[in-house]
Amino acid sequence: MNLSRLDLNLVVALRALLEERNVTRAGERVGLSQPAMSAALSRLRRHFDDELLARTGNNYELTPLGVALRDRSATACDLLERVFASQADFDPAAETREFTLLCSDYGAAVFGSALARALHQEAPGIRLTFQHSTPAVVENTATVLSTVDGLLLPHGIIDGLPCVDVHQDRWLCMVADDNPEVGDALTLDHLSRLPWAVYQRPYDAPAARQLSMIGISPRVEVSVQTFQLLPHMVEGTRRIAMIQERLARRAVRAAAVRVLPCPFEAVPVQEAMWWHPVHTQDAAHIWLRQKAAEVGATLTGNGLDEVVSATREMGPAPGPL
Numbered sequence: 001m002n003l004s005r006l007d008l009n010l011v012v013a014l015r016a017l018l019e020e021r022n023v024t025r026a027g028e029r030v031g032l033s034q035p036a037m038s039a040a041l042s043r044l045r046r047h048f049d050d051e052l053l054a055r056t057g058n059n060y061e062l063t064p065l066g067v068a069l070r071d072r073s074a075t076a077c078d079l080l081e082r083v084f085a086s087q088a089d090f091d092p093a094a095e096t097r098e099f100t101l102l103c104s105d106y107g108a109a110v111f112g113s114a115l116a117r118a119l120h121q122e123a124p125g126i127r128l129t130f131q132h133s134t135p136a137v138v139e140n141t142a143t144v145l146s147t148v149d150g151l152l153l154p155h156g157i158i159d160g161l162p163c164v165d166v167h168q169d170r171w172l173c174m175v176a177d178d179n180p181e182v183g184d185a186l187t188l189d190h191l192s193r194l195p196w197a198v199y200q201r202p203y204d205a206p207a208a209r210q211l212s213m214i215g216i217s218p219r220v221e222v223s224v225q226t227f228q229l230l231p232h233m234v235e236g237t238r239r240i241a242m243i244q245e246r247l248a249r250r251a252v253r254a255a256a257v258r259v260l261p262c263p264f265e266a267v268p269v270q271e272a273m274w275w276h277p278v279h280t281q282d283a284a285h286i287w288l289r290q291k292a293a294e295v296g297a298t299l300t301g302n303g304l305d306e307v308v309s310a311t312r313e314m315g316p317a318p319g320p321l
Contacts, residue, residue, distance in 0.1 A: 011077060019074070021059070050065045090286070092119075092126065093123060099127070101152060102130075106244055112128070133151065135200055151274040152273055163274040166295070169271065171244060172259040179238055181194065182194075228247065
């Protein structure tokens, strides 16, 4: 495909037509007259050799190719907007713009909150939006990253895209305070025999995948979409969960749980901020990545001994995490 022969305005028209499924509304959306939008639809039909919109009674329905192109055209438009919004210079004290980062609740709570505080002081006109990442980001990472400014995710889940490391963490195991089967230490037998509460899918984290390598298949009773729900799914049960050390102090304050070292050599958490290559030379993104690295370098956490001690001393406190 020779892009120089294409009218990129057709990408905008294609998105509007497929999302509105109406020539008049699509024209109003992009500022074209009804005849001009009809002409754009005709050109698109010739290019794809497909009707794209097929009349059904008084309405239009998308053809199978139209359905496939709807999300692709939206992604293409988002990427084009980001390309042409690129800047040669960036003054954080004077700029007013929004950065959107995909992350888990762990990423937002631990690193995102620290980044937001730093930007509050240095760049008061900058807005940060944190969107919850789903397993779909792993399945189509480049496409998803083309629509946002960055992704907070540990190493070991995706690869092949640029990133900057922001901080390290380690995994701990969590059980209820009154779990009658677990004493001062967990064993591999506990991990194999007791039920689990997990974040999203059992093997999304590299440390969890290690379990399968040593012959342990977690018996999952509960799966949740946020790490900070895990303490409440463990409290008052026989369940086990794995939680990052930086969330452990919050966990023992929020629920009647305690944290213990993992009974295996759990791979550390190396959190990173990933981005689409199209952003690599953009001044605004260069500044954001530099700031992310600076903020990550300042993060400190409680040592394991302190967290385990806090489990015994503080007890649970009411209220949300």
